[in-house]
Amino acid sequence: MAAGTPGSAARASILSERAPSLGTMAEQQLRFDYHSRAAHPALRPFVAGLMGYAYRGDPPELHRGLPSPFLTVVISLDEPLGLAWPGAPVEKFHTLASGLHPAAVRIGDSPNRSGIQLALTPSGSRALLGLPSSELTSTAVPLDAVLGRPAGELAERLREVPGWEERFTLVERLLLKAWRDEPAAGPGAELGWAWRRLEQTAGGIGVQELAAEVGWSRRHLTERFRREYGLAPKVAARVFRFEQAVRRLKQQPRTKLADLAAGLGYADQAHLTREWNALAGCSPRQWMAEELPSVQDRTGDQGAQSRV
Numbered sequence: 001m002a003a004g005t006p007g008s009a010a011r012a013s014i015l016s017e018r019a020p021s022l023g024t025m026a027e028q029q030l031r032f033d034y035h036s037r038a039a040h041p042a043l044r045p046f047v048a049g050l051m052g053y054a055y056r057g058d059p060p061e062l063h064r065g066l067p068s069p070f071l072t073v074v075i076s077l078d079e080p081l082g083l084a085w086p087g088a089p090v091e092k093f094h095t096l097a098s099g100l101h102p103a104a105v106r107i108g109d110s111p112n113r114s115g116i117q118l119a120l121t122p123s124g125s126r127a128l129l130g131l132p133s134s135e136l137t138s139t140a141v142p143l144d145a146v147l148g149r150p151a152g153e154l155a156e157r158l159r160e161v162p163g164w165e166e167r168f169t170l171v172e173r174l175l176l177k178a179w180r181d182e183p184a185a186g187p188g189a190e191l192g193w194a195w196r197r198l199e200q201t202a203g204g205i206g207v208q209e210l211a212a213e214v215g216w217s218r219r220h221l222t223e224r225f226r227r228e229y230g231l232a233p234k235v236a237a238r239v240f241r242f243e244q245a246v247r248r249l250k251q252q253p254r255t256k257l258a259d260l261a262a263g264l265g266y267a268d269q270a271h272l273t274r275e276w277n278a279l280a281g282c283s284p285r286q287w288m289a290e291e292l293p294s295v296q297d298r299t300g301d302q303g304a305q306s307r308v
Contacts, residue, residue, distance in 0.1 A: 099136025137230025
């Protein structure tokens, strides 16, 4: 989430890829409706896209919300969404704004069946929410806590609107108004550059090299970067590389893990597995078995990607 237009659908937000995890692909497709569109041109530096989801049956009991370089906004169209940070109890939200996080969260324990999700860049956090993304790191708050009463009113109105295109338009209007009403300073040229370099290299640039490019000491870069984004640059690099691994497995699920590790600069397959356990809370093979089949049909480069 930084300056510049975000890239692919694989840049999943905190609630990315949630879909039925049991049954055949045909059964899954019958149970889940997915709608998306690109954001308004003025919002594209800040919003990866808009995505709507609707289950035709009961939602899965558990889904892992994987780390990604995006903040998340979710507006439920029915029951509140259940979310639990590692080691914490489940909280329920009718709307939420959530920041970057270096470990998977639990999504579930809720009858929520439909809603709208947006993936925000860190610059979108400043421009649209009026605060640096660090203030939302590893936490979630009701959307009206940052956008005020209009956000709560929007949630009520969206439940009365039957069509996805009209719903998306109403969400965009709120964000465009927030952008005009709450102008916020950017993170600064150096930090914006550092974030883009991590994005461009998929976390492949070292922190020392990154600091040298910016013209700061490693310590100063780390302090300023964490203050703005909520993650140290080394952790952000891990998230960017992990995102690439998730995307490649979605696009090419038959990829050998050893080849995936080598292609993304992990020391070996064991290193890749350790990173997955740390960031996703499970091994790559476990994630592939439990969640990959349900998201393969929705992983093209579509902007706002997946969902809860």
